[in-house]
Amino acid sequence: MQHSAISRKGFLKNSALGLAGLTFTPSVLHAQSGSATEDRKDTMAKNYTLKNVRLETGFEYEGDEVIATRTELFSVEIENGKIKKIGANQPGAKAIDAKGMLMLPSFKDMHIHLDKTFYGDKWQAVRRRTGGVKGMIVLEQKILPDMLKNSTYKAEKMIELLQSRGTSFARSHVNIEPTSKLDSLKHLQKALENKKNVFGAELVAFPQHGVFYTDSVPYLKEAAKTDIDFIGGVDPYTVDGAIEKTMDFTVQLALDHNKGIDIHLHESGDSGLKTVEYLINKVNENPVLKGKTYLSHCFVLGRLDKPKQEEMAEKLSAAEIGILSTIPFGSLIMPIPTLMKYGVKVMTGNDSIVDHWNTFGTGGVLHKANLAAQLYGNVTEFGLSRILKLATAGPLPLDDKGVQQWPKAGDDADLVFVDASCSAEAVSRISPVKSLVYKGNIVF
Secondary structure, eight states: OOOSOOOHHHHHHOTTSSSTTOBOOTTTOOBOOOOTTOTTSOOBOSOEEEEEEEEEEEEEEETTEEEEEEEEEEEEEEETTEEEEEEEOOTTSSSEEOTTOEEEEOEEEEEEOTTSOOTTSSOOOOOOOOSHHHHHHHHHHHHHHHHGGGHHHHHHHHHHHHHHTTEEEEEEEEEOBTTTBTHHHHHHHHHHHHTTTTOEEEEEEEOTTTTTTTTOHHHHHHHHTTTOOEEEEEOIIIIISOHHHHHHHHHHHHHHTTOEEEEEEOOOSHHHHHHHHHHHHHHHHSGGGTTSEEEEEOGGGGGSOHHHHHHHHHHHHHTTEEEEEOSOBTTBOOOHHHHHHTTOOEEEOOBOOSSSSOSOOOSOHHHHHHHHHHHHTOOSHHHHHHHTHHHHTSOOSBOTTSOBOSSOTTSBOOEEEESSSSHHHHHHHTOOEEEEEETTEEOO
């Protein structure tokens, strides 16, 4: 992947920079000299115009069935990281030529661990596991000191992988525990600072080794004083041996420092359900946490019968607790359609990419939307277009009635260009990502 930092001579020589496969007019966009690692510098012009941009404008119907998506070509003006204007296409204008590529909201990976990965280093597959989650804690205590030696570099390489798949933003969990202390956080923050003009993130302080199972409390308290966004957690019963004690600490720490909550919950039996119910009660007792509390994975929902799934979906929705679901996870099928039916905010991410937890990971959340479409039968034009929200973490070009709702003047210029005729095709075919723009900065 090519970066925005390049000499002007190199820029003029290689018109593939910026919007890959799109045609640039040098007077519209320019790059300053700088090394490939200097992503922190503002190397691209803030104001420019795109022409021949394909946008969705509505649905085509046969009776009451959506059979196709209408699109037209437009000109889009970008100014200071925002969309300034969407107007009639000006094919003869002196502007960046989007060549009819479909413009969509850029993608968001809402559950990933950027701080610990083998990606960017030598290839390693997952080794045979023993001892469940606690066995993995022992493994991490052994390997993390070595992994931390180049974790900033590997985080940057993984960010570049995500960008190449159309992702401009991630919510990353970052280990906070006695082995890493705050080093994992500091290393990741450095990587994000290096990429701040081309990638956005929010961070979760994640006690991977338990809050009390290993004494992570002082480090979590220290992390909470920094500019992280969420207090995390993992399987309070399985790891710490007590739901209430761990959850009370987590909730109070979030309240004390005005943070959100995002808890890994793999437990799929009674303890998993009790944890969900306890968190719902705590959020209802503290309404300030509504809309900023999440359960990652929450596999117990996939083990419940249909009536209980609907009951829990209704309660989660009322408490405004979101679910960050892995798609898929072995043979477990999460009830994503039921959650969406009741208005629960559902998002997804790649979780681990090529690390000691997971051998796989494409880096693409559009791939996750495609898998979800297959798992839940979203095979129609309408269904495919709706499931795109898993890749964008919400925004869709058209609402359910086919009325254009994105983009609008004033929206952040966070854009992805794909080689597809419409979002339904993009999901179905996992269409190639050609270019990415983050807050007006052309990433590749």
